[in-house]
Amino acid sequence: MSDTLRAHLATFDRIRKPGAYAYERVSDHVGGVHGTHIVFGSLVHGDEVGSLPAVLRVIDELNHGTLKFGGRVTFFVGNPEAGLAGVRFLESDLNRVFVDSAADDHEGRRARQLRPILDDADVFIDLHQTIEETSNAFYIFPFGVEGWHWARAIAATPMWVTRSPEASFSAGACCADEYVRLRGKPGITIEVSQRGFGNGGEERAYKAIVDTLAIADAVAAGTTTLAAAAEARPEIAFLQTTHRELFTSDALALRPGLTNFQTVQEGDLLSAPGTPELRAPATGWVLFPKYPPRIDGVYKKPLPGEIYRIIGPLPGHPLDLYNLR
Numbered sequence: 635m636s637d638t639l640r641a642h643l644a645t646f647d648r649i650r651k652p653g654a655y656a657y658e659r660v661s662d663h664v665g666g667v668h669g670t671h672i673v674f675g676s677l678v679h680g681d682e683v684g685s686l687p688a689v690l691r692v693i694d695e696l697n698h699g700t701l702k703f704g705g706r707v708t709f710f711v712g713n714p715e716a717g718l719a720g721v722r723f724l725e726s727d728l729n730r731v732f733v734d735s736a737a738d739d740h741e742g743r744r745a746r747q748l749r750p751i752l753d754d755a756d757v758f759i760d761l762h763q764t765i766e767e768t769s770n771a772f773y774i775f776p777f778g779v780e781g782w783h784w785a786r787a788i789a790a791t792p793m794w795v796t797r798s799p800e801a802s803f804s805a806g807a808c809c810a811d812e813y814v815r816l817r818g819k820p821g822i823t824i825e826v827s828q829r830g831f832g833n834g835g836e837e838r839a840y841k842a843i844v845d846t847l848a849i850a851d852a853v854a855a856g857t858t859t860l861a862a863a864a865e866a867r868p869e870i871a872f873l874q875t876t877h878r879e880l881f882t883s884d885a886l887a888l889r890p891g892l893t894n895f896q897t898v899q900e901g902d903l904l905s906a907p908g909t910p911e912l913r914a915p916a917t918g919w920v921l922f923p924k925y926p927p928r929i930d931g932v933y934k935k936p937l938p939g940e941i942y943r944i945i946g947p948l949p950g951h952p953l954d955l956y957n958l959r
């Protein structure tokens with residue numbers, strides 16, 4: 635993978651439009667017709683590389699005028715150094731450190747370089763991939779009315795793993811999309827496919843990008859409103875996390891073969907033979923099952939926070955559940 639990634643990064647460096655930002659893995663395109671500024675993130679987790687070919691294709695089409703956007707669109711490649719090393723991050727999870735207190739390590743410094751870009755975004759869309767196989771692409775971010783309108787209008791996927799906007803704070807940590815939401819702007823994360831090239835992420839990311847730009851142009855031109863563009867598409871299926879199993883010990887291990895959106899029944903055994911018993915506490919779908927690499931039988935540190943989640947349908951519309959009507 636790293637040879638392909640290296641080639642794609644070289645292409646990015648060659649075709650990118652340098653803009654006003656100091657960070658060098660940015661391409662910044664100004665259409666000059668209206669002021670809406672859309673920002674897309676790729677490789678915020680270094681090994682989630684699948685959206686990068688789509689970003690290159692869009693940059694190339696913008697450069698050649700075969701794709702037009704009247705506003706400003708900025709693409710950044712978040713953590714290519716981790717990507718080239720084949721890992722999620724080098725020193726700390728970049729998608730946790732958009733905070734003033736971030737350490738002076740690789741990802742802390744990168745977050746400081748990226749924050750001025752996020753500070754300018756009217757809409758931020760972060761393109762991620764799951765570790766294990768997934769039968770669905772999905773949005774994953776806390777609910778907000780404007781974010782909902784964008785997500786439904788773009789229709790990048792009909793599924794959204796969401797939660798109350800009030801539950802979005804975790805002390806001392808901040809994701810890129812959350813950083814934008816704290817500014818009062820929509821910050822949207824899409825898991826486009828399983829990680830890697832060729833798993834369907836490129837096609838989904840490309841469509842999400844061009845559809846977002848088309849909607850932003852149409853809204854700026856007054857031919858539609860964001861709410862009307864959303865209303866014109868089917869409602870999203872809202873899902874919520876019903877259980878998070880914390881990765882509390884080196885002894886824990888999932889049974890092989892669990893994938894995203896795999897159906898489990900309450901009581902199903904999810905742990906590997908000979909490891910502490912983990913049983914699904916509820917019926918639903920598995921999300922983010924983790925099989926961290928082991929060295930001499932011991933997990934590489936730091937352990938992920940959760941070993942798996944269970945998700946299920948949200949029992950109503952978020953507008954009602956979160957008292958937003």
Ligand SMILES: [Zn+2]
Binds near residue numbers: 679682762
């Ligand atoms: Zn990710």
